[in-house]
Amino acid sequence: MDNTLQKKRTFSYAKYGYLFSLPFFLAFLIFNLYPTLYTILLGFTDSKGLGNITFHILKDDPWKNFRSILKAPTFALSIRNTFTLWMMNFIPQITLAMLLTAWFTSRRNQIRGQGFFKVVFYMPNIITAASVAVLFNSLFGYPKGPVNDLLVSMGLRSEAFYFMNFAKPTRWIVAFIQFWMWYGYTMIILVSGVLGINPEIFEAAEIDGASDRQIFFRITLPNLRTILTYTLVTSLIGGLSMYDIPKMLNNGNPNNSTLTSTMFIFNQAFAGSYMYAKGAAASMILFLIIAFFSGIIFFLMRDRK
Amino acid sequence: MTLEKRNGNVLVKTLIYIVCIFLAVLSLFPFVVMAINATRSTYQIQQHAVSLIPSTHLMDNFKVYTGKSFDPMRGFLNSLIVAIGATALTVYFSTLTAYALVAYRWKLREPFFAFILAVMMIPGIVTSIGMYQFMYRIHLTNNLLSLILPAIYAPGAVFFFRQFMLASLPLELLDSARIDGSKEFYTFNHIAMPIMKPAMATQGIFTFVYTWNNLFMPSILLTKDNMKTMPIMVAMLKGDIYKREHGAIYLGLTLTVLPLFIVYFSLSKYIIAGVALGGVKG
Numbered sequence: 060m061d062n063t064l065q066k067k068r069t070f071s072y073a074k075y076g077y078l079f080s081l082p083f084f085l086a087f088l089i090f091n092l093y094p095t096l097y098t099i100l101l102g103f104t105d106s107k108g109l110g111n112i113t114f115h116i117l118k119d120d121p122w123k124n125f126r127s128i129l130k131a132p133t134f135a136l137s138i139r140n141t142f143t144l145w146m147m148n149f150i151p152q153i154t155l156a157m158l159l160t161a162w163f164t165s166r167r168n169q170i171r172g173q174g175f176f177k178v179v180f181y182m183p184n185i186i187t188a189a190s191v192a193v194l195f196n197s198l199f200g201y202p203k204g205p206v207n208d209l210l211v212s213m214g215l216r217s218e219a220f221y222f223m224n225f226a227k228p229t230r231w232i233v234a235f236i237q238f239w240m241w242y243g244y245t246m247i248i249l250v251s252g253v254l255g256i257n258p259e260i261f262e263a264a265e266i267d268g269a270s271d272r273q274i275f276f277r278i279t280l281p282n283l284r285t286i287l288t289y290t291l292v293t294s295l296i297g298g299l300s301m302y303d304i305p306k307m308l309n310n311g312n313p314n315n316s317t318l319t320s321t322m323f324i325f326n327q328a329f330a331g332s333y334m335y336a337k338g339a340a341a342s343m344i345l346f347l348i349i350a351f352f353s354g355i356i357f358f359l360m361r362d363r364k
Numbered sequence: 365m366t367l368e369k370r371n372g373n374v375l376v377k378t379l380i381y382i383v384c385i386f387l388a389v390l391s392l393f394p395f396v397v398m399a400i401n402a403t404r405s406t407y408q409i410q411q412h413a414v415s416l417i418p419s420t421h422l423m424d425n426f427k428v429y430t431g432k433s434f435d436p437m438r439g440f441l442n443s444l445i446v447a448i449g450a451t452a453l454t455v456y457f458s459t460l461t462a463y464a465l466v467a468y469r470w471k472l473r474e475p476f477f478a479f480i481l482a483v484m485m486i487p488g489i490v491t492s493i494g495m496y497q498f499m500y501r502i503h504l505t506n507n508l509l510s511l512i513l514p515a516i517y518a519p520g521a522v523f524f525f526r527q528f529m530l531a532s533l534p535l536e537l538l539d540s541a542r543i544d545g546s547k548e549f550y551t552f553n554h555i556a557m558p559i560m561k562p563a564m565a566t567q568g569i570f571t572f573v574y575t576w577n578n579l580f581m582p583s584i585l586l587t588k589d590n591m592k593t594m595p596i597m598v599a600m601l602k603g604d605i606y607k608r609e610h611g612a613i614y615l616g617l618t619l620t621v622l623p624l625f626i627v628y629f630s631l632s633k634y635i636i637a638g639v640a641l642g643g644v645k646g
Contacts, residue, residue, distance in 0.1 A: 077470060091517055100494075162380050168380065
């Protein structure tokens with residue numbers, strides 16, 4: 060009797076589960092699945108020309124666009140740039156974030172003003188990236204700009220330096236902006252991860268006489284594994300679709316040294332001769348690269364139990 | 365020994381504070397230079413690009429800034445419409461979807477949740493070209509709806525609300541509402557939603573800021589000048605029309621980020637708490 064009642068209840072309400080998730084699912088079909096399949100399809104066509112929506116499927120040579128993208132030196136360059144820029148920002152970023160996390164969660168050094176520091180460190184993250192990039196373009200302006208002004212007046216340089224005319228400085232500026240916008244975010248995530256670890260483990264370690272360093276490397280880090288994976292993957296996906304900063308800082312220049320893959324795709328499909336087909340092929344290749352590296356990270360960081 | 369250790373700690377602590385204060389200055393300094401230069405004339409900026417003393421040329425810069433061929437108020441308004449519309453849709457429909465996942469037992473519930481986790485990882489760039497062509501076909505390019513409607517689909521927000529609901533929505537409450545004769549949709553709107561308010565506020569802030577700052581999709585979908593959003597307009601500050609008008613450029617930048625500073629510093633407590641929740645995900 061009880062059992063049938065239970066069954067009946069479950070049965071009669073289950074439909075609301077489907078009903079209430081229907082809008083989300085429909086929006087997924089319309090605004091995600093359909094555009095994705097459409098992009099895949101376009102990769103095998105000759106679609107191009109602003110506002111032209113007619114196209115033909117390349118029946119004789121379906122992989123033509125993919126081949127031509129893979130052969131294009133600019134595409135290879137953009138992939139290399141994207142990785143370089145991501146590494147140049149991610150390594151210092153995760154290092155500083157971990158250091159700050161170790162400091163802020165240390166039980167021996169009670170750091171005051173953590174709330175204030177968190178608010179200020181995270182702040183650049185919510186400011187429009189486009190505005191930040193244009194601001195840094197002005198800050199590093201030549202011949203007159205705040206950074207050059209400071210360098211010259213402090214006697215570090217005898218004359219102003221044209222940062223945006225040289226590949227290495229421009230890359231470092233892009234990487235610095237990314238680092239500066241994201242280390243606060245990463246730190247907050249890591250701190251909250253540490254606070255989620257059972258405090259008894261730390262107490263036991265302290266009683267056993269473990270040093271701060273030992274506690275950090277032997278207890279904190281291993282317990283942060285899942286969160287580190289999450290941070291690494293989200294940063295990789297975000298980093299490999301990097302667009303706003305290099306685009307607005309110096310439009311990928313000088314000499315395409317800060318041209319990222321997303322900018323490459325944009326330039327193929329939404330500028331010049333509007334080669335949607337080639338852009339679509341390039342975005343599929345980029346997607347495979349991202350999926351491949353995310354897979355590797357998940358594999359390396361998996362729980363080895 | 366104890367004394368030595370204490371001294372050591374003092375030294376370490378001093379070092380930590382010095383680094384933290386340096387980083388705080390590093391976070392704020394670019395924006396301070398920006399805000400102060402917005403009040404200085406182009407001539408003053410060219411003499412000394414860094415100054416900590418505001419000047420009196422704010423209005424002159426404003427005249428130069430607004431006297432050009434584009435209309436920053438239009439961009440501000442467009443951004444506001446998109447951000448409010450997208451935030452409302454994301455928050456409402458993601459809460460509803462999370463409710464479906466938490467409040468009801470249905471056969472496909474677990475697969476559906478696994479599906480949400482999977483699609484969360486797909487970057488937006490992958491769909492952009494298909495999205496553009498699709499929007500073009502249904503005549504939604506240069507229409508702000510093309511940026512608002514897709515906000516119904518927000519897997520990250522669904523995930524966030526589900527976590528919050530599992531912890532703070534008592535299912536007995538829904539049962540007693542049913543006994544009182546409340547219809548399911550009414551129960552969601554009038555009993556579940558009020559409990560979800562703190563989570564909705566947090567997610568709302570993030571969606572708003574994300575949408576407000578977005579550059580890539582708007583620059584694909586909006587090509588007419590009167591449709592452009594704020595981040596696309598920022599590009600114009602770098603263009604030829606403001607060449608050498610340094611004061612106006614800094615003022616323009618200040619105006620684009622001012623709303624974000626106001627939102628951030630008045631809600632920073634919730635924002636930091638919201639970010640920290642991301643760390644609990646793992």
